[in-house]
Amino acid sequence: MTSPIDDLQTVRDYLRYASTQFAASPLFFGHGTDNVWDEAVHLVMRSLNLPLENNTLFLDARLTRDERAMILDRIERRVNERVPLAYLLGEAWFMGMPFHVDERVLVPRSPIGELLENGLQPWLGDIEVNRLLDLCTGSGCIGIGAAMVFEDAKVDLSDISEDALAVAESNIDLHDVRNRVRTVRSDVFENITGRYDVILSNPPYVDAEDLADMPDEYQHEPELGLAAGTDGLDIAHRILAKAADHLTEEGLLIVEVGNSWVALDQAYPDLPFTWLEFENGGDGVFLLRAEDLRAWQARG
Ligand SMILES: C[S@@+](CC[C@H](N)C(=O)[O-])C[C@H]1O[C@@H](n2cnc3c(N)ncnc32)[C@H](O)[C@@H]1O
Numbered sequence: 001m002t003s004p005i006d007d008l009q010t011v012r013d014y015l016r017y018a019s020t021q022f023a024a025s026p027l028f029f030g031h032g033t034d035n036v037w038d039e040a041v042h043l044v045m046r047s048l049n050l051p052l053e054n055n056t057l058f059l060d061a062r063l064t065r066d067e068r069a070m071i072l073d074r075i076e077r078r079v080n081e082r083v084p085l086a087y088l089l090g091e092a093w094f095m096g097m098p099f100h101v102d103e104r105v106l107v108p109r110s111p112i113g114e115l116l117e118n119g120l121q122p123w124l125g126d127i128e129v130n131r132l133l134d135l136c137t138g139s140g141c142i143g144i145g146a147a148m149v150f151e152d153a154k155v156d157l158s159d160i161s162e163d164a165l166a167v168a169e170s171n172i173d174l175h176d177v178r179n180r181v182r183t184v185r186s187d188v189f190e191n192i193t194g195r196y197d198v199i200l201s202n203p204p205y206v207d208a209e210d211l212a213d214m215p216d217e218y219q220h221e222p223e224l225g226l227a228a229g230t231d232g233l234d235i236a237h238r239i240l241a242k243a244a245d246h247l248t249e250e251g252l253l254i255v256e257v258g259n260s261w262v263a264l265d266q267a268y269p270d271l272p273f274t275w276l277e278f279e280n281g282g283d284g285v286f287l288l289r290a291e292d293l294r295a296w297q298a299r300g
Helices: 011-023 036-047 065-081 085-089 112-117 141-149 162-174 208-212 216-220 234-246 258-267 290-298
Strands: 091-094 097-100 131-135 154-159 181-185 196-201 247-256 285-289
Touching: 011 036, 011 065, 036 065, 036 085, 065 085, 085 091, 091 141, 097 141, 097 162, 112 141, 112 247, 131 141, 141 154, 141 162, 141 181, 141 196, 154 162, 162 181, 196 234, 234 247, 234 258, 234 290, 247 290, 285 290
Parallel strands: 131 154, 131 196, 154 181, 196 247
Antiparallel strands: 091 097, 247 285
16 A cells, blocks of 8 residues: 655655644744754754755655654654654754753753853953863753863763763763763762862753743653742752852852743842843853852851
8 A cells, every 4th residue: 555655755855744744733943943944954864864064965865765764753753742853863962063862851952052162251261161060961061062162171060860960971972071071960069079160050940830831842851950949940049059169269150040030130139140141042041250159158
């Protein structure tokens, strides 16, 4: 028996079919691409291990039977189960680099990547980065991205979730940085020792109301990576309480709190948060200097 699907033969056919299926579905794009076409290109090309650019040579190439079955299955799961594309591919891109991902970790998308691409300038100035902590690391994307920027720094990736740390470990190997980057299992700062020149964190920060309203795609992400109490600040409060003890004299603390930034700003009227701006989208990321945190703590 033949099916209309049998008419699909070439890479071009599958790009067209995926686009049509995606356009007819109420998909949410929040995990890497932001439109139907890019989603289709990523799904088809990366499923075939083909490049995302300079790939026109392959458009009229025919797919094998197995490749066709795999791509059709992925299109169907994207549409019917609303699985984020990164989980279907087992891969996400962050700071122009690939990272292994699966449903044990959030799909990387933090705007902290843009700060790292700018070498944390102008904020860092001439502070030397010898030790850096990526707190609540998930896949390890922020800390490993930082290790690529600060080539001599020793980087700790910490998370409370053993599952997440297993994914971070695989990314340490993927990027061949085991000589400088390690994982530490820790509930916020509980098992963290010593001081860091820079602490970066994208902790869970979704408040209860936003969590209830999230599109279906987010149901595939670990709730431990998203939920942070009624106002989304459970982890942020714990970071602020202890960060000064883990920063060097001139250290920097940079934390993403997304939509919960308003509640955080109101909760700490005496803390001089710098709310950072981004060219490529994103907000709710603050910077504090160790000296500001210490002065605030001294005021009691
Ligand atoms: C928003 S995800 C961020 C992952 C990664 N940094 C990124 O940007 O893709 C938050 C991470 O915090 C971890 N987490 C949740 N509660 C924690 C806690 N109490 N201590 C340490 N990590 C925690 C979760 O397991 C999750 O991996």
